């Protein structure tokens with residue numbers, strides 16, 4: 001188990017504060033009506049309602065926001081974005097919070113971060129996703145032998161249909177590496 | 189009508205049958221598809237969770253490739269996640285010159301650049317609006333009569349871009365399903381989220397959300413989908429064994445196209461009860 005200190009405090013970082021400020025701008029005119037919470041299909045998995053989380057963010061209670069798992073449970077269904085009476089781009093704001101969680105390597109987003117990392121490495125290298133290789137890398141990075149068990153049944157079904165070919169047409173090695181350069185701290 | 193075709197990564201792997209059936213059905217309906225040369229991943233749901241510029245640059249590369257081929261034709265996309273990413277980039281880069289500049293700087297390494305307007309369209313939009321439904325009616329000759337079909341739209345073809353349907357009460361599939369002789373299940377879950385984008389990380393989400401959808405789908409003989417992630421998620425987490433197939437597979441079968449060419453041996457759910465409608 002990874003100890004997850006609570007609340008998880010984001011390190012003071014000017015780039016990060018600027019990002020948080022941008023996300024605050026996106027939701028600044030929230031009227032706390034609760035439509036987002038009432039509409040969210042993942043509400044039952046969240047430890048804080050989206051409405052409350054937006055309020056904490058606007059009040060600069062960033063620690064509470066990042067110690068909650070609310071934004072990491074967002075499945076990008078866009079229902080809140082569609083229904084918010086203020087027309088706020090809430091799914092985009094959720095994605096912004098996920099980006100911060102990812103960049104800070106927060107313990108609570110370790111799984112998601114490793115999954116996205118394996119996914120992106122795969123794309124940077126081949127241009128397209130090679131599902132088999134991506135999942136293998138994810139499981140190796142996870143170092144948790146129990147997780148692949150949850151996927152085993154699905155993996156066997158896919159293999160039986162010849163859908164997880166270890167090799168798919170490649171777009172050339174490192175083909176998209178240039179698109180990933182801004183992500184590399186050494187390039188900045 | 190002719191289109192530039194962006195299949196996306198899933199259609200090369202887990203959703204091969206979506207690619208096969210889209211190509212075969214479009215051909216039968218007289219829609220010409222030209223695959224975008226050298227296309228690459230659109231970033232799926234991972235890029236937006238990692239970095240904003242990357243989430244624009246990955247789809248923009250494909251838009252730039254499409255523009256290099258032909259600026260007149262619409263881009264046809266069967267995968268809802270790819271559709272959203274490509275459309276989002278087309279819209280943002282078309283209106284925000286600063287962002288377009290930053291993305292084009294990244295693309296310039298490959299001598300690519302994105303400019304002006306590109307029209308990105310979902311396969312469902314094209315099937316419902318660019319096709320004469322009588323062509324389906326004639327070819328289908330009521331082959332799917334007595335079946336009740338649950339149309340499942342999922343999220344990202346309906347929201348946030350409300351291009352071709354009502355995102356609260358989607359109806360666009362009704363006409364083409366009825367054209368086969370089948371009835372349409374009247375239900376509320378057509379546009380409900382199945383949790384696919386978090387199911388890779390948190391399987392318990394998939395079990396719960398798919399469970400809710402399956403309860404309401406129970407009276408239907410089959411569910412039809414228009415997204416590879418929805419399709420896989422419904423097949424993976426369902427416990428009731430309802431046949432789940434892609435809309436172009438269903439329409440193709442209804443029109444009497446050979447099951448094999450529509451990839452009907454590749455679905456993970458058992459779709460024999462639907463396939464058997466077509467004389468072997």
Ligand code: SF4
Pocket residue numbers: 027029030031032033034035036037050051054083084085086087088090
């Ligand atoms: S729906 Fe919009 S205005 Fe209402 S609480 Fe949510 S974010 Fe605020």
Ligand code: SF4
Pocket residue numbers: 036039040041042050073074075076077078079080081090091094
């Ligand atoms: S986009 Fe995310 S936060 Fe909004 S309703 Fe959907 S799952 Fe909930």
